[in-house]
Amino acid sequence: MAHAGDVFDDIRQAEAPVLSADAYQAEFAEEFERSTEGVWKLERAQEFFEPDVASWRAMMAGEWERSLAMLDELREALAGYYRTRPQAHRVRVVETPFTPYLQWELNVLAVRAAAGERPRALHADAVRELERDGPLPEIVVLGSSLLYEVLYDEIGGHVGARRITDSRLVGRCLAAIKELYGRAEDMRTYVEREVAPLPPPTISGRTRELLPRFSHHTGTFRP
Numbered sequence: 001m002a003h004a005g006d007v008f009d010d011i012r013q014a015e016a017p018v019l020s021a022d023a024y025q026a027e028f029a030e031e032f033e034r035s036t037e038g039v040w041k042l043e044r045a046q047e048f049f050e051p052d053v054a055s056w057r058a059m060m061a062g063e064w065e066r067s068l069a070m071l072d073e074l075r076e077a078l079a080g081y082y083r084t085r086p087q088a089h090r091v092r093v094v095e096t097p098f099t100p101y102l103q104w105e106l107n108v109l110a111v112r113a114a115a116g117e118r119p120r121a122l123h124a125d126a127v128r129e130l131e132r133d134g135p136l137p138e139i140v141v142l143g144s145s146l147l148y149e150v151l152y153d154e155i156g157g158h159v160g161a162r163r164i165t166d167s168r169l170v171g172r173c174l175a176a177i178k179e180l181y182g183r184a185e186d187m188r189t190y191v192e193r194e195v196a197p198l199p200p201p202t203i204s205g206r207t208r209e210l211l212p213r214f215s216h217h218t219g220t221f222r223p
Contacts, residue, residue, distance in 0.1 A: 007172040008136055011149055014169060016162040024148065024161040031142045038087035040177050042139040044127075046099045048156040059104045064200035067104065071111045082116030090119040091180045092187070093127055093136065096194075100201030101156070110191040120184030121191075127180070141174045 019027065032039055050056040055074075058067035082088070092109060094102060109119040127136055138150040145167040151160045164170060 007169070007176050008130060008139075009133060010169060011137060011139070011147070011164065011173060012133075014162075014164055014166065016149070016164045018151070018160055018162050019148075020160045021158050024150070027163075028140070028142075028148065028161075031146060032086065035086045035142050037143045038089065040141045040174060040181070041088070041090040042093075042136060042177050042180065043090060044093045044136040044138060045152065045156060046095055047101045048105070048152065048158075055108070056104060059100065059201065060203055062200075062203055068107060071107060075111055075115055078112060078115035078117075088117045089181060090117065091177060091184055092119055092121050093124050094121050094190075095124040098195070098198070098201070100203055103195060103198060103201045106187070106191050106195045109187045110195075113187045119187040120181055121187055121194075122180055122184035126183060139173060139177065141170060141177060143170075144174070145170055147173055 055067045055070040058064075058070060090109070092106070094106070098106070106121070109117070109121075113119055130136060138152065140148045140150060140161075142148075145165055147164040147170045148161040149164065150158070151162065153159050
């Protein structure tokens with residue numbers, strides 16, 4: 001797996017234009033719609049900040065059952081969305097014990113899986129050898145010559161992305177993500193065994209205080 005660690009280091013060091021959050025969201029939506037090869041995502045961070053998502057806000061307010069009910073209401077709409085979109089694959093790296101965010105997001109991904117997305121869960125122990133210089137980056141690959149390193153601030157708020165179009169580097173990264181995907185577990189099976197039996201997450205007062213300060217757009221397939 002040394003080659004995989006090298007490619008992620010190369011991505012961090014590659015020269016690339018930086019897009020604002022709005023510019024990235026708009027560009028991603030356009031590229032995803034016309035993609036003939038689908039999208040592959042590597043998601044590593046254990047905390048993201050998503051105040052524009054109603055289910056996330058309910059979770060943060062301590063309303064866990066309402067948060068999950070909102071996710072169930074999305075299932076039909078998501079199924080319709082994925083019927084007309086390219087395939088979407090995601091490797092979701094997980095650490096235990098789960099952060100409140102991750103416990104919530106894994107439920108989100110189980111709903112997405114039922115609707116047609118293809119997420120899998122991979123324990124962080126499986127990527128430790130690749131993280132010599134820090135956690136793996138957040139990566140979205142669209143086709144053979146377009147890759148985004150998605151950027152977040154210190155609390156997980158989306159702030160933009162770096163666009164990389166070096167086809168050789170994109171190809172190496174896509175191969176590495178597919179290798180990790182092959183080692184990962186079906187999301188619905190993982191959530192049923194590891195997540196569903198858990199009690200509701202505990203949200204700290206300090207985390208709730210941050211809610212009014214940040215916001216970013218989140219699409220149906222969070223890029």
